Amino acid sequence: MSSVSPTPSTARVKPNAPATPQGPNPAAAANSSNGGADALPEEELIEKIRDVHCIGIRSKSKVTKKVLDAAGKLSVIGCFCIGTNQVDLEYASQKGVAVFNSPFSNSRSVAELVLAEIVLLSRQLGDRNNEMHKGDWQKVSANCYEIRGKTLGIVGYGHIGSQLSVLSESMGMRVLFYDVAPLMPLGIAKQVHSLDELLKNSDFITLHVPETEDTKNMIGEHELNTMKQGSFLINASRGTVVHIPALAKALRSGHLGGAAVDVFPKEPAANGKYFESELVGCPNTLLTPHIGGSTEEAQSMIGVEVSQALVKFINYGTSIGAVNFPEVDLRAIKDEENSIRLCYTHSNVPGVLRQITNILADHNVDKQFSDSKGKIAYLMADISDVTSEQIQDIYKRVSETPTNIVTRILY
Numbered sequence: 001m002s003s004v005s006p007t008p009s010t011a012r013v014k015p016n017a018p019a020t021p022q023g024p025n026p027a028a029a030a031n032s033s034n035g036g037a038d039a040l041p042e043e044e045l046i047e048k049i050r051d052v053h054c055i056g057i058r059s060k061s062k063v064t065k066k067v068l069d070a071a072g073k074l075s076v077i078g079c080f081c082i083g084t085n086q087v088d089l090e091y092a093s094q095k096g097v098a099v100f101n102s103p104f105s106n107s108r109s110v111a112e113l114v115l116a117e118i119v120l121l122s123r124q125l126g127d128r129n130n131e132m133h134k135g136d137w138q139k140v141s142a143n144c145y146e147i148r149g150k151t152l153g154i155v156g157y158g159h160i161g162s163q164l165s166v167l168s169e170s171m172g173m174r175v176l177f178y179d180v181a182p183l184m185p186l187g188i189a190k191q192v193h194s195l196d197e198l199l200k201n202s203d204f205i206t207l208h209v210p211e212t213e214d215t216k217n218m219i220g221e222h223e224l225n226t227m228k229q230g231s232f233l234i235n236a237s238r239g240t241v242v243h244i245p246a247l248a249k250a251l252r253s254g255h256l257g258g259a260a261v262d263v264f265p266k267e268p269a270a271n272g273k274y275f276e277s278e279l280v281g282c283p284n285t286l287l288t289p290h291i292g293g294s295t296e297e298a299q300s301m302i303g304v305e306v307s308q309a310l311v312k313f314i315n316y317g318t319s320i321g322a323v324n325f326p327e328v329d330l331r332a333i334k335d336e337e338n339s340i341r342l343c344y345t346h347s348n349v350p351g352v353l354r355q356i357t358n359i360l361a362d363h364n365v366d367k368q369f370s371d372s373k374g375k376i377a378y379l380m381a382d383i384s385d386v387t388s389e390q391i392q393d394i395y396k397r398v399s400e401t402p403t404n405i406v407t408r409i410l411y
């Protein structure tokens with residue numbers, strides 16, 4: 001159910017259409033499943049995007065201002081990945097182009113990796129593995145422990161932290177967590193009041209916070225010194241959260257029993273022998289190339305989640321989950337003759353609702369919702385008992401308002 005053309009009656013899609021984007025040039029997959037190693041160069045993308053209403057990209061395709069200017073028909077972008085830095089989000093929203101991604105599809109993958117790392121660190125498995133590959137047999141049990149009965153301290157109890165809470169309790173661990181928000185603990189986990197309290201009382205500390213000003217170097221020399229002698233640190237969140245020189249010092253001095261680090265302040269842009277870090281060679285230190293979320297299951301969930309978001313936006317106007325757009329949804333659309341859904345993206349300035357109310361004043365508006373985000377706002381209204389002429393009239397008058405960015409009529 002979609003219309004993006006100036007003549008609303010030209011692009012009909014049934015509301016209960018199958019879950020695939022419809023219409024001319026519905027989706028151009030701009031790069032491949034390997035994360036976009038063969039992403040289209042800007043000029044080629046500009047050529048390909050001209051007649052496209054909906055595009056799916058991965059992380060390497062750059063949707064710049066220039067690309068967006070060439071994409072006269074573009075309505076929505078699906079980033080089949082976690083991040084959206086590759087898109088000029090603000091300019092896209094100014095042009096009424098909604099952008100979707102899949103931020104939480106790999107939470108389980110990260111939680112499972114961290115659970116494995118807790119066991120690996122506790123048994124010094126990284127070091128034993130390295131020794132064996134060099135032909136060095138070292139059968140030791142000193143300072144190797146079961147994780148049962150140990151305390152896991154989780155910093156950031158969001159999608160990943162809370163998954164891990166459940167998994168680690170099932171392995172017999174005690175869970176404490178610290179989060180800026182008061183949160184309902186899962187299982188018998190307990191929220192503590194301060195980071196220091198968590199650091200002092202945990203055998204393992206694992207970080208699951210976003211990258212913000214507050215989390216930059218959140219774990220530095222003071223925090224590492226506050227951690228228990230022989231305890232372990234795991235970072236699979238963002239590289240900037242840990243002060244790497246301080247961590248290397250704590251590992252080399254033996255104050256920490258080990259660490260697992262999946263994310264780094266500076267990460268190589270491509271696969272190859274480009275990795276350098278003060279952590280290389282530290283004892284009982286597992287280093288992985290930002291693979292916490294890299295599983296086949298996570299890739300598959302990204303595909304499902306983003307394509308569903310695209311279909312919902314095109315067919316129903318739903319912008320829930322958009323990263324650059326006001327999030328608006330209405331009850332299921334009526335599959336009735338003579339009913340339409342107006343989707344109006346407009347500049348967020350005073351007086352717009354009055355204009356729209358005037359245009360719709362003589363019609364039967366079943367439901368209406370609007371929201372704003374920064375400079376743009378988005379209104380959805382379902383209108384029943386309208387004739388074809390009235391639909392044309394509503395479309396014309398709404399799309400000619402001075403604040404119009406994009407007007408679509410779905411029916």
Ligand SMILES: NC(=O)c1ccc[n+]([C@@H]2O[C@H](COP(=O)([O-])OP(=O)(O)OC[C@H]3O[C@@H](n4cnc5c(N)ncnc54)[C@H](O)[C@@H]3O)[C@@H](O)[C@H]2O)c1
Nearest residue numbers: 156157158159160179180208209210214236237238292293
């Ligand atoms: N290694 C990987 O491959 C990988 C994959 C996915 C996500 N991540 C990263 O993992 C981190 C967590 O992801 P998520 O999906 O669980 O995020 P989330 O948004 O669901 O949870 C983050 C939690 O951190 C809390 N928080 C924010 N600031 C805090 C602070 N200063 N102190 C304490 N708590 C704070 C929030 O309240 C929230 O509960 C993110 O940094 C994300 O980028 C890494």
